[in-house]
Amino acid sequence: MIEKPAMTEKNIIIKIKRQDKPASSAYWQTFEVPHRPFANIISCLMEIQKSPTTGNGETVSPVTWDSNCLEEVCGSCTMLINGQVRQACTALVDNLTTPITLEPMSKFPVVRDLQVDRERMFKNLKKVKAWIDIDGSHDIGEGPIMQDQDRAKRYIMSECMTCGCCLEACPQFTMDNSFLGAATFNQVRLFNLHPTGEMKKEERLDAVMGEGGITDCGNAQVCVEVCPKNIPLTESIADIGRQTTWQAIKNLFTK
Numbered sequence: 001m002i003e004k005p006a007m008t009e010k011n012i013i014i015k016i017k018r019q020d021k022p023a024s025s026a027y028w029q030t031f032e033v034p035h036r037p038f039a040n041i042i043s044c045l046m047e048i049q050k051s052p053t054t055g056n057g058e059t060v061s062p063v064t065w066d067s068n069c070l071e072e073v074c075g076s077c078t079m080l081i082n083g084q085v086r087q088a089c090t091a092l093v094d095n096l097t098t099p100i101t102l103e104p105m106s107k108f109p110v111v112r113d114l115q116v117d118r119e120r121m122f123k124n125l126k127k128v129k130a131w132i133d134i135d136g137s138h139d140i141g142e143g144p145i146m147q148d149q150d151r152a153k154r155y156i157m158s159e160c161m162t163c164g165c166c167l168e169a170c171p172q173f174t175m176d177n178s179f180l181g182a183a184t185f186n187q188v189r190l191f192n193l194h195p196t197g198e199m200k201k202e203e204r205l206d207a208v209m210g211e212g213g214i215t216d217c218g219n220a221q222v223c224v225e226v227c228p229k230n231i232p233l234t235e236s237i238a239d240i241g242r243q244t245t246w247q248a249i250k251n252l253f254t255k
């Protein structure tokens, strides 16, 4: 049986940057929630949702946010917590300085309050064909054997949850450019390293050699600092840089 956390005297002050609609202006509201040991930011938001009353006693519309897995796997709860981009489900209030500030990510359009639209990331994955083609839904037998060291390398890269942390931190990724960003380059590396995925290697490399591609990376290296999965993003960027150089030479003779 899970023990219920004890209520304490202390209240947690949470300042939330809110926005009613995609085109409306942002504003701040402050809420207080009872302190519970081991509480995460999502549970505080749920507490606010139950009774959306600000610190001034004003009843307001409930705060909205995205979340799903609650175990740092889906990436949907990514937001700025005390100015740091991270997942709200694994941000424990006891490890945060108060008052706690919550803001939506700034590199994606706000849908409402803490919810943002990360569609650009998924469109980028489509651009680079970040998948493994199969011949059909029939049984096509066992896949090709992979070397253990390649499998281990791919496993780390496959942990990307398309959360957007790397893009939020990247000075090169802005709302008005088409930079693909570290998460996409990492997926190109991941799928190019697969014995079947390799079939589309050239198409993927051509996609990252266009506008917003690998040469737009300014090498700030902050992506790797904020990745919650510790994916070696700068290694992936360097590797894709090498792959595209070879591809450019090859294109000179074949295209």
Ligand code: FES
Pocket (backbone or CB within 6 Å): 066, 067, 068, 069, 070, 071, 072, 073, 074, 075, 076, 077, 078, 087, 088, 089, 090
């Ligand atoms: S809810 Fe899935 S990562 Fe937080």
